[in-house]
Amino acid sequence: MGNTSSMLTQYDIEEVQQHCNNAFSQQEIVSLYERFCQLDRNGGGFVSGEEFLSVPEFAVNPLSQRLLTMLDGLNFKEFVAFLSAFSPRATVQQKIEFIVKVYDSDGNGKVTFNDMLDVLHDLTGQFISEHQREILGSSGLKMEVEVPVD
Structure with a gap:
């Protein structure tokens, strides 16, 4: 090509x-x-x-x-x-696998709460401080998504 x-x-x-x-x-x-x-x-x-x-x-x-x-x-x-x-x-599965790859900051195959905080930081930039991010992270909310890849 x-x-x-x-x-x-x-x-x-x-x-x-x-x-x-x-x-x-x-x-x-x-x-x-x-x-x-x-x-x-x-x-x-x-x-x-x-x-x-x-x-x-x-x-x-x-x-x-x-x-x-x-x-x-x-x-x-x-x-x-x-x-x-x-x-x-594209199938829903293909779209989900793509989103997981984008959001999975540490590459472990899972989208964790900390991964979502990293994405939130990327999206909000200067509009959310590290202190606000730490408050969100210590709020006790837990989330983890794992999508099996065929």
Whole structure:
């Protein structure tokens, strides 16, 4: 898979479609490939975190730093698989697994109360102080979500 949409063969399109569980049509995959090539400024076949930050909507997203850990260094097939969680054709299970990956700060496969506090901090930034966060954390509320991955 090269740098132009003409380099994307029918076989490549079908392979990517299968890899993302048919979350995108063939035409959508071609459009995603064109966007991927625009992001891949150095033509290396991978999109860096810095290249993702060139998308204004992504750069201003309060969860962008969390997403960057999932995005940095993706090839086209991985890029489409990542985006498939946002497709209306994605299953509820796929969407839940994606959310757990985003919210699971320590990577233990569970979304704990502290993970949620970290997300709250990311979303509110300067609008919630560390002291307020500590009060929330010591309030005795406990939460943990674990989603089995098939």
